[in-house]
Amino acid sequence: MADAWLDMTPEGSWPWEGLVPGPQLAAAVAGVDPRDLPGQARVSLLAARESLVGWAQMLAADAMVATADAVADAVTDAHGLTTLQEGWIADELAAAVHVAPSTALARLTTARALTVDFPSIGQAVSEGQLTMSQARAITESLNSLGVRRDESGRRLTESVLDQILPTADSYPPARLRERVRTAVVAIAPDQAAQARKRTVREQTQVNFFTDAEVGTAYLGIRGSGVDILALRNAVRDRAGSMQSLDLDADRTSGQWQVAALLTALGLLPTGMPASAADAAGADADPPAPIGIGVQVVMDLPTALGLAENPAVIPGYGPVDPELAQQLACDGEWRRWVTDPIDGHLLDDGDRRFPGARLRRFIKARDPRCDMPPCGRVARTDADHTPAYRDTHTTSAATMSTACATHNRTRDDAGWVAEGEGRWRSPLGRIYQTRRHQPLPVQTSPDLVATDDSDPPPF
Ligand SMILES: [Zn+2]
Secondary structure, eight states: OTTEEEEOOOOOOOTTTTOOSSHHHHHHHHTOOGGGSOHHHHHHHHHHHHHHHHHHHHHHHHHHHHHHHHHHHHHHHHHOOOTTHHHHHHHHHHHHHTSOHHHHHHHHHHHHIIIIIOHHHHHHHHTTSSOHHHHHHHHHHHGGGTTOBOTTSOBHHHHHHHHHHHHHTTSOHHHHHHHHHHHHHHHOHHHHHHHHHHHHHHHOEEEEEEETTTTEEEEEEEOOHHHHHHHHHHHHHHHHHHHHHOTTSOOOHHHHHHHHHHHHTTOOOOSSOOOHHHHHHHHOSSOOOTTTTOEEEEEHHHHTTSOOOOEEETTTEEEOHHHHHHHHHSTTSEEEEEOTTTOOOOOOOOOSSOOHHHHHHHHHHOOSOSSTTTOOOSSEEEEESSOHHHHOOOSGGGEEEEEHHHHHHHHHHTOEEEETTEEEOTTSOEEEEEOOOSSOOTTOOOSSOSOOOSOOOO
């Protein structure tokens, strides 16, 4: 569930609580020694001081844009130059803040995005609702829409922001980037499909170089995301089944994957310790089907061809509807269909040890470790939250996902799962996680699904 989380701790009575970032808040936190405070209040002070960082960064951004404008005016007036303007601006800014000119330009780009192009995002940073990293995740993912407008003349970026901003504060930057990209595909699906085809054509290539000194060589392939993802999964699957034929072989998992590729092409590995599995692998007939274990998640109307909404490949990101419909027709891709209204998968099961079907459902519904800041997807399993000793029930409603580390250690560390995505930290802060949407839906601001009684969609 921990795609996102919010701090729900009730406000205390510390002098900085309830103040918006600004000189008054700065004065309230400046002289405080956090070591004099109990743990929970230290978290509160930390959050207040962090919000001042965003406020100060926006003040600097404003000054940076104004300075750049002044340089532009100066060099244009004196020399009539226009083409070198950005270079002069970069030099002036870089000299002032002691960074490389390229860094100065990157900072200026962000500053312009937050003050000129998307002032509502800049204001959210200034007011402490978003961090600078969250703001950058949003603006950078909006770039591809450029200045396109809808029929009524409204900029498409504005429509995306209307959907994203109300819940943006609860998402870490990586999840936020994915949500914005999905919204961008949703609002301009044809453009996304065209851009994908062009980029795939331009960037598909095979690279090879050798490092004879240490006896290795590198072969890198870049191509359409769905093809390379399917290939990677097929190589891993094949490597895993070859390894299971010869568990004693002196090979790393990387070597098994190279062996899987070689034998699939009818070649025998000679640069690594021999294994009887190679011959078995080379003789395997027919080769393992490509695409096993690769999923594409789309909503029902798109699966039926009635709508053009974006789809998501878990672990990869959003894809445009044209490609999604191609994949849905391809029997080798496993297709999940979600509720078009809330984007959630639904409920199942009622036993102490989750059955295979319930476990599979839990991992599909909550792919990430549920501990608020963790979000791991590797090495996770279905887990009772709250603990089984507190509920004595096993169902989708009392379970979520935990990574191996947190499953083992979180009780000792003092993290308490209170159920329905509510967590208490060792210092007593309360966090509420948001339920994962396999296919992000932007119009559902509820923190968690309140109705778990719907029948499962399968
Ligand atoms: Zn974890």
